[in-house]
Each structure stands twice: as structure tokens, then as C-alpha cells.
Amino acid sequence: MSKELLKLRITELFPEAAFDESGEWLNTEVPAEKWPALAEQLKADSHLALDYLFCLTCIDWKTHFTMVYHLSSTKFRHNLVFKVKLNREKPEVGTVCHIWRTAEFHEREVYEMFGVNFLHHPDLRLLILPDGWEGKNPLRKDFEDPVNMIRL
């Protein structure tokens, strides 16, 4: 499907979607509270069939966080990017790990690296960082580790 058709389809599912076509793939911005419901539709929709979440990450923009979901369809081979803006003070978004199982690990990684709280996640614990790192989120831009960090 071309970008235009994809756009139309997403607008049908979610009328207030904001698009950004500057990148290689179509970017769609979604409010945080609407995201889990839309995600479910994206996978179930027969025209989109976004069954493969190949990248889930977060970007710290100093003013806010952006969750980035890279989705792909193994049937139609189109790629779509969904972005969810989060409040930096209280980052919270619903989990998608019941839709795409791979999100379970990726969300745990984002949780510890950025401190984003995934609502209804079944097992939101530290995955990579050792115990006692709760609250210190290494990939945030304001994180400073006086011992291990090498500044060039």
C-alpha cells in the first residue's frame, strides 16, 4: 500500500491522527491515552495487519519523551512509525505487550532506561540494570554517572 492509502486507513481507524511524512516511513502521532486501543486495532485490521513490532524505543527530548513504535506487516511488508508524546514529569503509557509479545522485554528496557511507566505491564521490573537502580534512568539526557561515565 502506498503512503496515501495507509494514511487514509489510519484516519479511518483514528480520525485525529497527526501525520509526518518527512522520514522514510509514515509517522503518526497518537496521544498516550488512545494508544493501546489503537494498537489493538492496528494489528487486527485486515488492511494494515501490523503484526510485527520490530523496534520500540523512547527518545528524551528534554522537554518531553517520545515513545517510538516501529511496526511492520509480515503480510503486506509496509512499515509504519507511531509516536506517542509523554509528559517528562510523569511518563505513563499503556502497555502493548499483550498485542505484540516482544514489547514485554522492550518495555522493560525502556522502563529502566527512561523511567517510563507502562500501565498494565505484567512484569515491570529492571531487566538489564542491577537492583537499586530504580529511579536512576541512564538514557535520560540529564543522567550523570560520576564513576563510569567517560566524557570526551
Add this chain to the structure above:
Amino acid sequence: MFITNYIKEVWGAVKSLATGMKRTIYYFTHHKEIITQEYPDNRDTLVLPERFKGEVVMPHNQDNEHRCTGCTACELACPNGTIKVITKFDLTPEGKKKKAIDKLVYHLELCTMCNLCVEACPSDAIKMAQTYEHSVFDRNQLTKILNNPGSKIMEGVE
């Protein structure tokens, strides 16, 4: 038939095991296939390829001259702070001040042999040496000064 299948199964299993054993006995009896290199003994004959990245060195010619202008391109290119260029100002015969290196400090213990400094050098002053036995008992010995004492820049290198 149960019995024929049973016998076939056993026969197939034995055959597959025998194939593997044939292969291993081949290697047991053919010592020419042995690929072990006896490392410390073959040190004299061991030749490393000329591109092998062992450590960064600065070649000097017979007059104790190098090609480094002290431009710090290598220092900037280095991803992990391995190279530190300490510059000084020499007086040229005409009485002008000229930038030159005092010391080119190289931390072998930090180096990842990525070759970026050699690529970045505009005057080919440094290159990768094919040394490989780097272990020492004291970490300080891994901090090296690449330019020889009393060396100066080669004529005509800008």
C-alpha cells in the same frame, strides 16, 4: 510391520553412529590434518599481514625525524581518548614561532585498534605496527610516547 520397523530403526541408528565414528577415526589416524600452531615456538616464523593492527607507532627516519605536524587530527578522530598531542612552539631559523609536537602520548590500554587515527592523519605520520605481544606487568608501561626523544619534524612536511 512393527518388527521390521524396529529393526530398521536400530539399523539406521547404528549406521548413523558408525558414520560419525568413521569420520573421527579418520582424523585420529591422519595426523597431517592437525592444524595446531605451536605459538611461542613459531614466533620467529610467524608473519602477520602488513595491515594487522597491533599498535600505533610513529616511524622515524635515520636522522630521527618524523612527519607529525601536531595538527591533532588523530586526537580528534580517536573515539576513546587514546591519543593526546602535547604541542610546543619551536623557533624557526627565521625567528618565527612554529607549532610542533612536544609529546604524542598514546595509551595502548585504551586503544581499540580502530585505525581511525591513521586514516585521519593528513601527513602519514603514524601507522599501525604488527606487534602483538603487548602484555606487561605494570599498566604504566602501556602509556607510550610515540615520538623519539630529541626528534624533530621532517623537512617539507606541512
Add this chain to the structure above:
Amino acid sequence: MWSLSHIANEIHRWLNDLFNPTWALIIEMVMAGVAVIGLFAVLGLVLVLMERRVAAWIQIRLGPNRVGPFGLMQSMADTLKLIVKEGLTPDGADKVMFNIAPFIAMIVAMLLMAPIAFAKDFQLWDLNIGVLFVTAVSSLMVVSILMAGWSSNNKYSLMGAMRSGAQIVSYELSAGLSIMTIIVLTGSLQVSDIIHAQNNGWWIFKGHFPVWVAFVIYIIAVTAETNRAPFDLAEAESELTAGFHTEYSGMKFALFFLAEYINVFIVCAIGATLFLGGWMPLHFGTDNAFNQAMDWIPSSVWFFGKTFFLIFLIMWFRWTFPRLRIDQLLNLEWKYLLPISMINLLLATAMAILGWHF
């Protein structure tokens, strides 16, 4: 002719000249004990070196070649290292059992030496139930492994020990049944009788099909019984790190290690005795030139040659095959080896009654 039995008889006579018979017997027993311990040490060194060499050559490597000429002193160096190492006992371990277990493994291995005929008329104890004694005592090995596994207070050790228990108990059946084949053909449990019965040809040659099958089953079963790859589930290192001896170190580990090799030697010696005629030279028929030529080779050379051939076979298995899973291991025994060996025993019995063997 110069032989081991000759030396033994000379010593016996000399001791009887010097002391009264009771003292002579006691001294002889002590000497035998010392000889067995010496043999243990030598076998341990030789077998470890042999295993490493076999492994290396199969794996296109050179193997130990630094210590001494051709690396012959390598196992000496290893032993020295193991002796010097600290023998740790874990805090949570059952200390008495933990420390006793390796010695039990050694004692079992020593007991098994008794009925083995190393050369013509050279045997510690030619008891009339020799083969039965071997099968009975070798099953005690599992006790030491279970003790080691339980007392270590380590879950890996315990799992290794439990696996080993299941494995040894089940594989004893088919090992016993394949030994039975030879006993049926010979009609005696005594080791010397079994060897003399092969005076006109080894059982593997004159026993036809049932003995071949029994031989293969015996080799498989004893490989499993001695916990060697591909049946080394008790110490499966990629699953249980080191199985029942995970917590052992230093000399206590070395004793387990040694006991494993001694056990391999013993089961191969029994196998050689039963199927390949023990010290009996290669004979075909009776009283011909070929037999006399073969008799020139000393009987101890025959015995050790056959034993080491079987040991090589077991090492060859180890460095070729992947490991089985625990349920497959038990499947192999109960679904394949046991039925086959039972039918085979029936065949052998029929053959013995009808006199079809040579």
C-alpha cells in the same frame, strides 16, 4: 618361561621360606594391596594422558606436548597441581558424607580389581563367583555418587546424582544380561574357567551372532555405567556444570576423576576377559603352529592389549557422539537394549544347549 606368575610364585616361595605361612599370607596381602594402589596411580596417569591424546588427535590438535618428552609427564604435573590445591568443603555440606564419598568410589574400584586375571595364573583372588562378584560390587559405585550429590547441598549435584542413580541401576540390567550370555556358554562364574574355555578361540569368534550382540550391548551398557559420554548425564557439563562433583576440588575431585578411569579400566578388563579371552592369546582350534607362535607373546601383553583396545573404543565414543537426554537414555535401555539382550540371552541359551558354538 619368564612371566608374571613365575615372579609371583618365586615371591611366594621366598616368603614361605622366611616366615610362617600366616605371616607370609599377611605380607602377601599387603604387597598385593600396595601393588593395586600402585597400579591405580599408574593407570590413572596413563589413562588420562591417553584420553587427552586420543581427544586431541580426533580433534585435529596436538594434545599435551610440553611437559616432558612428548608430553608424557603432563598427567604427573596435573596430579601435582591437584594435590597442592585446596580441598574445599562447602558450608552447607554434610561434612562427613562429603568427605567420605570419594573414598567410597575408590574402595569400590579397588574391590573390583580382585577377580581380574592380569596374566596367566596371575590373579588376586580367583573366587568361584568371580563374575557375579564384579557385577555386585560395581553397583556399589552408585552409592558414592549419590552420597556426593546429596551431601554437597547443591542442586546441580543432587540432580546429577539422581540422574546417575537412575542410569546405573537401569544399565546394570543389560550389562548383567550380556555377561550372562557368556556364563551360559561357559557354564561357570569363575574367571579362570571362562578364560580357559576360550583356549580354542575367543568367544567373540566362536560364539556367533548372540555373542556379537552381547558384546555390543555390553560396551554400550558399561559406557553408561561408568558415566562416560555419550551417557555422561551425571556430569553433563553444559547442563549441570559438573554434576555430582560440582562442589569437589583438589584431591577429593581427583579421587572421583581417578575412580572414573579405574572403572573404565575394570569394565574393559572384564569385557576383554569375557569376550576376548582375557590373557589368552589368539588361538584357532587346538595345537597348531599358529597357536604356538601366538603363545610366544606374553599373556600380560595380550591382556593389556585387549583392555586398552576396549578403552580406546570407549574413548572413541566419547569424542564422537553428542550426549543423550535423560528420558532418551532410559528409553534406550528399557525399549531397546533390555529386550534385545533378553532375546539374545534366549538365543545364546538355545545355542549352548544345542552345542552350535565351536
Add this chain to the structure above:
Amino acid sequence: MYRQTEIVQEKSPGIVGESGEFTINVGPQHPATHGVLHLVITLSGETILKVEPHLGYIHRSIEKMCESLTYRQFIYVTSRMDYLSAHINNHACALAVEKGLQLEIPPRAQVIRVLMDELTRVASHELWWGAMAMDLGAFTPFFHAFRERESINDIMEETCGARLTMNYMVPGGVMQDIHPNFQRRVKEFLKLYKQKIHEYDELVTGNIIFQNRMKNIGILSPEDAVSYGCTGPTARGSAVSCDIRKIYPYEIYDKLEFDEVLEEGGDSFARYMVRIREMQQSIRIIEQLIDNIPEGEFQAKTKAVLKLPKGEFYTRVETARGELGVYIVSEGGTTPYRIKFRSPGFSNLSVLDHIARGSKIGDLVAMMGTLDLVIPDIDR
């Protein structure tokens, strides 16, 4: 500040809990984990009830490090992620930077890159094959695999100057031209490989013990493979077509003749066969290219200081383990604002709990082996 080892608290002080379940720690130092992977396994007897990975023993926060490195410098770090396919990681990063710069790569550089990628893939699968057999208790194949792998490493050493972490790809092409001996050495390797390939079947693939250990364990359905984000041979063993080289071709892969290897079944043996057959496909690609390296530049002209325009750049390549994604967020400076490496091992590991439940502990090593986990790739 060094991290302390996590100690898993048991509910009951004894070895076995009240319900007969007990946990064991596999790793961080364990012969089967090939690195510092730590799995907490809940067992009932020999049967696995739950596998819980504890990661991070080799976490270096490469993503954070890259934020302070320039676009030329950050490539070398990625060799340390999946060190077995270091070339392909470097390639992914170089592609991402080139996508941002909109650079045209000379054809010679493209062919060299693909050749190196495929050699790396063969080398990686060789090591996997040896380690896989070793996990299952057969030690000999490990050394036999290393014989072939060494000859690839020698080729790498001659051309790139290093055996494992080459740092050969640079934005715009490759760092140096291929060595004059390169073609001859590769052809020698191909000859050696073809002489020895049948041994793999004799020693391992055809072996009845091996087949029994591998078949019908760790079954992963195609739906689960997609849902868990499995890629590479792990997913292709479940007949999920996911080869990036075929679906979203980069460099010259669209002009090459090779098959995407798919196996039905989804068990460990299918994943094993995918890798074995994939090696042959890589050999096929090398054979097509080795005599057809076009003349020309090996590196495009680039500025000394690279600056990516503001925007987001995502590239996907197929490493030996699956899909590697490099996501660069640029603010227009000389260093990336944020980099995310979507590593294949991370997603492939997450499926372990799902496929391991209910099987024996001996199967766990067989499953971990066929997932082909490289721990630095998971932790990054």
C-alpha cells in the same frame, strides 16, 4: 561502582520448596550460556516450569556512549555488540549514516561489503555450529568448525587488519581496498569448505542421538515467532519469511541469486537446518561475487566532519542472528542525538521462556543453542 551479583532468594531454606519446585541459577558463569547470561530456572524435577533471564552483566550502555561519538567514531563500538557478526553491525551503522548523508556508494565498495558480510555470516554460523554441538556434549565438531572459521579469520586479518572487531566499514565505503591476495584466499577457503562440508552431516546432522535431541523440542509457531519479534534463522525455522536481504534489499542483494532458507516445523532441528543451509547460500553469494568485483573507488568522497541533517534514519540489515535495526535521531550536529540498536538477540531471547516451558533441562541447552544467543548483543 561495580554491580553486585543478583542472588535469587528462595522461599524455603531447604533445597526443594514445599510444592516440589525449586529454582536453579544457570549462569552468569555456566558452560552452556556462552557468556554472562543469567537464567533463573524454576524446575520441577527435570521439567522446566519457568525461565527468567536476568540480563545486564555485560551492559555497556552503547547507546549512551554513541551519543557522545561522531558519526565516524560510533561505528567501531558496534563491533562490540554482536562480535560474531561485527562486519554486519558496522555495515548497518554505515548504511544509516549514508542514508542521512544521501551518499552514493561506489559499486566496488558495495561488492566488497557484501562479500565481507557473507564471509562473516559463514564464520558466525561455523562458530555457532561448533558451540551448538558442544552444548549437546559432542566436543569434536567445535574444533572442526574452528578450522574453517580460522581460514575466514585469516582472510579478514589480511584485508581488514583484525580478526574479530574489524571496523572496516566507514561511511561511504570501506576503509581500505581489498588485499591483493583476497580473491585467491577466498577461493582457497571455498575449496576447503566444499571438501569439509560433508563432515558436518557425518558428525552431527545425521547422528541419531543429535536428531533425537533436537527434533520436537522448543517448538515455536509462526504466529508466536512474529509476535515475539523473532528474526533471522530463529524465525525462519518456523517458516516466517523475514530475510531483510530479500524483503528490503540493501546494497546489491537484489541483484544476487540466493534463496531465503525456510524450514517448516519450528523446532530446534528446523532452526539448526536453516543455519546449515544458510551457510551454503552465503557460499553461493560469495561464489557469484568473488570473480566479479568491479574496478573503481572503494570509498566515496566524504567530508572530514560528517553532519547528518535533522531527522530520523532507520536501517535494517540481516546479521547472522537476525534483523539488526539502527535508529539514528539526528538534531543536525556531528553526533547523534539518540541511537537505538534493535538487536536481534534481545528479541530472540525473549522467546526462550515461551518455548522452554514443559521441556527437560537437557533441552534447554539445545534450545539456547539454536537461538544462537550472543550476550553482548543482548545487553549492548
